[in-house]
Amino acid sequence: MSALVPYIVVGSGCTGAMAAQTLVEAGVQVLMLDAGNTDEIYEKLIPEKDFTDIRQTEENQYEYLLGKKFESISWDKIGSGSQLTPPRKFMVSEVEKFLEVFSETFFPVESLAYGGLGNGWGLGCCVFSDAELKAAGLDSQKMKSAYQTVADRIGISGGQDDVKNYTTSFLDNIMPPAPVDNNQQSLKNKYERKADWFKANNFSLGRTALALITKDLNNRKAYQSKDLDFYSDKGESAYRPWTTVNELKKKNNFTYKGGIIVKQFKESENGEVEIIAWNKEKNEEEVFRTNKLVLAPGVLGTARIVLRSFGKENHNLPVLCNPYAYFPCINFSQLGKKFERNTSGFAQLSLFHDNGMKGDDIAMASLYSYKSLMLFRIIKEAPINFRDGISLMNFLMPAFVIMGLHHPEKQGENKTLSLKKDTSKITGDILKAEYRLTESEKKKIGSRNNLFRNAMRKLGAFPVKMIDPGMGSSIHYAGVLPFEKEEKSFSLSTEGRLHGTKNIFVADGSGFRFLPAKGLTLSLMANAHAVAENILQKEQIKL
Amino acid sequence: MQNNKSAKNKMQTEAALNPEIYFRYLCGKNPSPKSLELYHAAITVHKIEFSEKENRLHNISLRFPFLISFIDGGLALTNPLSLYRKNIYIILCILETQPEFFPLLSSSSVQNKSNGFLSFIFNGTRAAFTGVFGFILVKIV
Numbered sequence: 001m002s003a004l005v006p007y008i009v010v011g012s013g014c015t016g017a018m019a020a021q022t023l024v025e026a027g028v029q030v031l032m033l034d035a036g037n038t039d040e041i042y043e044k045l046i047p048e049k050d051f052t053d054i055r056q057t058e059e060n061q062y063e064y065l066l067g068k069k070f071e072s073i074s075w076d077k078i079g080s081g082s083q084l085t086p087p088r089k090f091m092v093s094e095v096e097k098f099l100e101v102f103s104e105t106f107f108p109v110e111s112l113a114y115g116g117l118g119n120g121w122g123l124g125c126c127v128f129s130d131a132e133l134k135a136a137g138l139d140s141q142k143m144k145s146a147y148q149t150v151a152d153r154i155g156i157s158g159g160q161d162d163v164k165n166y167t168t169s170f171l172d173n174i175m176p177p178a179p180v181d182n183n184q185q186s187l188k189n190k191y192e193r194k195a196d197w198f199k200a201n202n203f204s205l206g207r208t209a210l211a212l213i214t215k216d217l218n219n220r221k222a223y224q225s226k227d228l229d230f231y232s233d234k235g236e237s238a239y240r241p242w243t244t245v246n247e248l249k250k251k252n253n254f255t256y257k258g259g260i261i262v263k264q265f266k267e268s269e270n271g272e273v274e275i276i277a278w279n280k281e282k283n284e285e286e287v288f289r290t291n292k293l294v295l296a297p298g299v300l301g302t303a304r305i306v307l308r309s310f311g312k313e314n315h316n317l318p319v320l321c322n323p324y325a326y327f328p329c330i331n332f333s334q335l336g337k338k339f340e341r342n343t344s345g346f347a348q349l350s351l352f353h354d355n356g357m358k359g360d361d362i363a364m365a366s367l368y369s370y371k372s373l374m375l376f377r378i379i380k381e382a383p384i385n386f387r388d389g390i391s392l393m394n395f396l397m398p399a400f401v402i403m404g405l406h407h408p409e410k411q412g413e414n415k416t417l418s419l420k421k422d423t424s425k426i427t428g429d430i431l432k433a434e435y436r437l438t439e440s441e442k443k444k445i446g447s448r449n450n451l452f453r454n455a456m457r458k459l460g461a462f463p464v465k466m467i468d469p470g471m472g473s474s475i476h477y478a479g480v481l482p483f484e485k486e487e488k489s490f491s492l493s494t495e496g497r498l499h500g501t502k503n504i505f506v507a508d509g510s511g512f513r514f515l516p517a518k519g520l521t522l523s524l525m526a527n528a529h530a531v532a533e534n535i536l537q538k539e540q541i542k543l
Numbered sequence: 544m545q546n547n548k549s550a551k552n553k554m555q556t557e558a559a560l561n562p563e564i565y566f567r568y569l570c571g572k573n574p575s576p577k578s579l580e581l582y583h584a585a586i587t588v589h590k591i592e593f594s595e596k597e598n599r600l601h602n603i604s605l606r607f608p609f610l611i612s613f614i615d616g617g618l619a620l621t622n623p624l625s626l627y628r629k630n631i632y633i634i635l636c637i638l639e640t641q642p643e644f645f646p647l648l649s650s651s652s653v654q655n656k657s658n659g660f661l662s663f664i665f666n667g668t669r670a671a672f673t674g675v676f677g678f679i680l681v682k683i684v
Contacts (some may be wrong), residue, residue: 055645060642062581070585073636075629336659339649375648376636383623385616385677386631387569388670389647449563 004391005031005255006534008261008275008290010113010305011508012036013116015528016296017241018150023294023533024254026541031098032245033277033288035112036258037094040085041068051227052371062227064231065374072397078381078469079238081109083373084120085230091119094280098426099260099301106435107472110300114258117298117475118527123210123238123346124366124519125156127169129359135514137483138527139494146526146533147171154239154525155217158381159207166352166362166518167209175214177207178223181343183398184348188334188349194458202354203455205230208347208366210329211239211522227372229345260286263427264308265293269460272501278426292535295498296507296528299477300417303510304431304496306481306490307419316416317480317490321435321513322475323407323445324493327453330368330379331462334399345372347404352417352518353451363407363448364517381465405452406474406517407445412438417480435471449523478522496531507531561605566613574634581637588596588635594601597627599684610680616670617677 010021023030042064051384054061066072066084074082081092089368099110111117127147133140134185147169157175158168168174172399180188191198191205196517215222220243221235229238236243248254259281266274275288303317347366355361368376370378375397379389414436422430437445455461487499492511498504507528510522516523562582574582595603600618604611611631616627631663639648 039660056642057650059577059642061642062637064634066585070633072590072632072635073585075589075624077624098613122632336663370581374639376632376639379635380632383674384670385612386628386635387612387615387621388666388673389634390569391666392663394649395659395661420566464662 002286002288004272004289004291005029006287006290007031007292007294008033009294009458009507010034010275011116011297011301012114012241012245012256012296013111013296013298014118014241014525015508016116016119016294017118017351018153018528019532020246020248020254021153022340022529023172023536024248026250026536027253028322028541031255031257031288033250033260033275034114034256034258034260035094035113036114036256036281037090038114039087039090043234044255046087046228046232047235048234049226050342052129053331054228067513068310069322077083079466081475082469083230085373088120091117098278098280099304099431100425101300101431101433102420103433103435105471106319106433107470108300108321108433108477109472109475110298112261114540115245118241118521121211121521122239122366122519123157123212124350125151125209125211125522126167126364126518127171128516128518128523129166129362130249131358131360131516132362132514132516135360136516137494137511137513138159138523138531142530142533143523143526144170146530147408147522149529150525153244154211155213155368156209157212157214157223158209158327161206161349162204163206163352165208166204166354166364167350174209178212178214178225178346179342179346180207180348181369182337183331183334183401184367187367187401192457194246197458198447198455201410201455202357204352205349205356205459208350209465210333210346212346213239214238225342225344227343227345229370233349246265246404251294254421257346258409261427262297262305263307265307266506267501267504269477284518291503292506293504294532294535295505299480299508300431301508303480304419308427310431310489310500315417315420315490316418318411319415319417319433319435319477319484320411320479320516321471322409322411322476322515322520323404323437323441323471323473325449325466325468326403327403327456327463327466329401329403329463330380330396330454331399331401331459331461332377333460337398340372341399343369343371351403351452351455353455362517363405363452365403365405366519368402368404370397370402381467386405400435401456403463405449405460406476407448409515411479411482411513414438414443419456433523437471437531446456463523474534476515478512478520481506481510483511495534496527505531505535556586561601562630564604564608565631566610566638568608568632569634570638570644575641575643578637578641582634585633585637586630589629591626591630596684597625600627600681603684613677613680614674615677616673617679617681620674620678621681634637638662
């Protein structure tokens with residue numbers, strides 16, 4: 001058994017990294033437990049060139065564009081995580097072994113990577129409105145201050161336009177956005193010409209705020225528009241949680257231990273917490289002890305750990321996930337144009353629909369240009385022969401706008417998780433999930449999809465298809481232990497403490513009672529910082 | 544049982560031995576040694592085991608290569624995830640990661656907007672025609 005550690009943080013993703021940073025900066029001793037899978041193959045293979053240069057000159061480009069085991073060649077239908085390129089696949093390695101989910105209706109993506117799902121984060125940053133914060137059960141004042149702290153840590157770029165209110169709103173120190181490509185600029189121009197229609201229909205369009213630095217920040221370099229965003233993090237202009245953890249490793253009061261999968265905890269009467277984990281390198285159980293446990297393994301991971309710890313294997317927990325679909329659109333003004341060399345794989349524009357303009361029912365679409373994910377992926381989706389597909393898609397590709405549309409999500413009866421015994425698994429169980437939208441929810445989503453289709457047509461981009469990868473594909477999960485003011489089992493206090501315990505806190509999105517459609521990660525990180533602050537304040541440790 | 548297995552292996556071998564016709568179909572050229580090497584490596588990972596019908600379509604393709612686009616187009620409508628198409632798709636993926644084929648598989652191949660538009664209409668019409676004819680062909684075979 002290990003020595004007693006004052007604070008243990010579980011998970012190195014966006015929330016674990018933020019909570020750990022707050023604790024470490026306050027001077028307390030922190031141990032981070034993490035599965036910690038890393039990419040040992042691809043990052044070093046990718047040369048210091050832009051995407052077009054690589055395509056034109058590199059003989060061995062197939063190694064990272066298709067994968068050494070040709071893992072990018074997928075002959076299945078599009079599902080959750082289909083967009084992961086070979087250099088990002090390490091994010092989901094060993095997930096089937098340790099985090100299997102049994103479901104016919106819910107297909108989540110989880111990670112055991114160093115930096116967690118943050119390795120594949122699309123970097124979209126949005127602050128929640130007061131109404132959204134209230135519905136999620138979050139303290140508005142605390143979150144506003146936490147948002148600023150996180151923004152200063154990670155670096156955010158964004159525009160000063162009609163969507164600022166939905167993205168960076170009150171945040172200071174926002175960097176200017178990266179250059180926009182012609183495809184997206186033409187949409188913005190159309191929006192400005194038809195501003196009255198968009199305003200009358202409660203739509204706003206503007207530059208997406210991204211955790212992407214456009215000026216050097218600490219050791220990170222300003223974004224270079226090399227269009228390798230789906231493949232490489234060279235220069236670290238895109239924020240990834242491991243950036244933070246790498247910095248924390250340099251501090252004396254922080255220790256990182258990888259190769260660990262936390263299974264459950266036990267809290268003794270004096271409040272000391274024992275953590276039972278699986279050491280996957282030694283293939284044996286390992287026990288850790290702490291005064292304060294901060295869980296941040298991701299919402300589904302937290303659900304597993306809490307259900308196991310309370311021995312409630314058949315208990316149903318609620319779960320939230322944003323309904324998501326994407327729509328390939330053709331921007332006719334860009335047909336047949338040559339692609340710009342230096343564009344971006346990240347969303348460049350965001351389109352918000354604020355139903356009733358009260359800030360409590362907002363849907364959000366992110367607009368992407370399509371290039372570095374390669375032609376073969378879209379040719380496969382066309383119902384024509386491959387040879388003609390090549391010439392047709394060559395012509396269409398510079399005009400492609402991919403709209404990824406997220407809908408807000410509320411709790412519901414048929415949105416649940418439970419743990420089932422399965423002795424064939426190392427953890428001894430498997431997570432069972434059910435996620436069914438009601439007919440009225442489906443109807444509402446359908447009509448809102450139509451509103452967005454119409455808005456895209458007004459921008460000159462015509463949707464040609466809707467691709468629904470299924471529930472779970474938004475990779476936004478929350479609400480398994482909803483915030484409650486009263487002590488109630490399987491819920492969190494507003495400070496993030498797990499009810500029924502003294503010293504166990506949850507820093508991921510498990511407490512959110514409502515899931516806004518806006519990019520979730522900035523809010524998750526702000527909440528993680530706020531939870532860590534709450535712990536320190538209770539301990540009367542000065543920040 | 545064993546006979547079935549060996550028949551399947553035979554079908555896979557046949558697919559593996561004749562990628563040249565599909566390379567020529569997609570890019571009008573014989574594959575380079577590097578492309579062939581990658582193709583063989585790829586199909587050891589992504590096994591191609593043709594069904595009887597796919598094997599018949601493959602044999603027709605060997606004898607009459609000009610029918611490949613029709614078979615491909617017909618299957619795109621009737622059975623888009625067929626292994627016959629998967630075999631071609633693997634070749635497409637390999638071609639797209641060969642510098643030699645960058646001009647073919649990037650928007651840089653579009654010369655100008657009006658020519659591109661005419662070519663788009665022509666190719667679109669041809670794709671529709673091959674789809675309809677191919678639909679009938681794969682139903683008959």
